[in-house]
Amino acid sequence: MPRMNACRWLPALMVLAALAAQSPVAVGQTAPHAPPAIPQPVPAASSAQAPPSAEEVADSLMAHQHYQAAIDAYKKATPNSAAVLNKMGIAHQMMFNLNDAARCYQASLKLDPTNARVMNNLGTVYDSLKQYGNAERMYRRALKVTPGSALILKNLGTDLLAQHKYKKGWEAYKAALVQDPEIFENTGSPRVENPATVQERGAMNYYMARGCVRAGQNDRAIEFLRMALNEGFTTPKKIIADNEFAALRGLPAFERLLASQPSQ
Numbered sequence: 001m002p003r004m005n006a007c008r009w010l011p012a013l014m015v016l017a018a019l020a021a022q023s024p025v026a027v028g029q030t031a032p033h034a035p036p037a038i039p040q041p042v043p044a045a046s047s048a049q050a051p052p053s054a055e056e057v058a059d060s061l062m063a064h065q066h067y068q069a070a071i072d073a074y075k076k077a078t079p080n081s082a083a084v085l086n087k088m089g090i091a092h093q094m095m096f097n098l099n100d101a102a103r104c105y106q107a108s109l110k111l112d113p114t115n116a117r118v119m120n121n122l123g124t125v126y127d128s129l130k131q132y133g134n135a136e137r138m139y140r141r142a143l144k145v146t147p148g149s150a151l152i153l154k155n156l157g158t159d160l161l162a163q164h165k166y167k168k169g170w171e172a173y174k175a176a177l178v179q180d181p182e183i184f185e186n187t188g189s190p191r192v193e194n195p196a197t198v199q200e201r202g203a204m205n206y207y208m209a210r211g212c213v214r215a216g217q218n219d220r221a222i223e224f225l226r227m228a229l230n231e232g233f234t235t236p237k238k239i240i241a242d243n244e245f246a247a248l249r250g251l252p253a254f255e256r257l258l259a260s261q262p263s264q
Contacts, residue, residue: 053077055084067091082112089121101125116145120152127159135159150180161204169203173211181215184208202233210244221245222253229261236261 052060058073071091074084089104105122109115119142126135139156146152157172176183209224225245228234236258239245248254 058084058087062087062091065094067095080111082108082115082118085111086115086118086121089118089125093121093125098125098128102129114145116142116149116152119145120149120155123152123155123159127155127162132159132163136163148179150176150183153179154183157207158204161207162200164200164203166203166207170207170210173207174214177211177214184211184215184220185217198231199233202228202231205231206233210242213244213247218248218251219253221248222251222257225254226257229257 054073054077058070058077061067061070061073068091071088074088074091078084079088085104085108089101089108092098092101092104102122102125105118105125108118109122112118119138123135123138123142126132126138136156136159139152139159142152143149143156153172153176157169157176160166160169160172163169205224206228209221209228212218212221212224225234225239229236229239239258240249245254
C-alpha cells in the first residue's frame with residue numbers, strides 16, 4: 001500500500017466538499033465519499049441544438065481543470081447567482097487562491113444564507129488559512145442545516161483536532177462514521193496544503209486510525225498509526241493500551257509496526 005502523505009491528504013478530505021456543490025444531492029451524501037464529479041464537458045451542439053450557455057461552457061472548462069478560464073466564463077454567465085458564485089469559489093480554491101475563494105463563498109451565502117454546502121466549502125478555506133475557530137463556526141452552522149452530514153462532521157472533527165480539542169474531534173469522527181462507515185475510505189480528490197504542525201498531523205493521523213478501525217479498514221488504520229508514530233504523537237505502549245485498537249492485535253502488519261519502533 002503506498003505511503004500516504006499526511007501533509008496533503010488530510011485537508012483534502014475537506015476540499016472534497018467543494019465538488020459536492022456541483023450536484024443537487026445533499027452534502028450528507030458524502031461528496032468526499034463518492035464525490036459527484038466536477039461538471040462534465042458539454043457535448044458539441046448539433047444543428048438541432050441550442051449552443052451551450054455560458055455556465056455550461058464554464059462547467060466544461062472546470063471539468064478539464066481550466067479553472068481560470070472557467071472563472072472568466074462564469075463571470076459572463078450569472079455572476080450574481082449563488083450557485084455560480086459557489087462554483088467560482090471552487091475554481092479559485094483549486095488554484096489555491098484562498099482569499100478569492102472565501103470572497104466568492106461569502107457572496108454566495110449572502111444570496112443563499114442556508115446553503116450548507118457553501119458553508120462547508122468556506123469552512124475548508126478557513127482551515128487552510130489556519131483560521132480554525134472561523135472554520136469550526138462555519139461547520140457547526142452547516143450542521144444546523146444538515147445535521148446528518150458525514151462529510152461536515154468529519155471536516156469538523158479534523159478542524160477540532162487541529163485546535164487540540166482531541167476528545168471533541170474524536171466525537172465528531174464517530175458521529176461521521178455512524179452516518180457513513182466508508183467516510184475514511186474516500187480520499188481521491190483535489191488536495192489543499194495541510195496547515196497543521198507535525199504534532200497536529202500526528203493527532204489527526206492517530207484519530208483517523210481510530211476511525212478506520214471503527215469502519216473495519218484495518219490496513220488503513222495501521223498506516224495512519226505508522227504516521228502518528230513517525231510524527232511523535234504516540235508510542236507503541238500507548239497504542240497497545242488503547243482499546244480502540246483491540247481489533248488490530250495479532251495482525252501481522254500491526255505486530256510488525258510495533259516491533260519496528262524503538263523500545264520506550
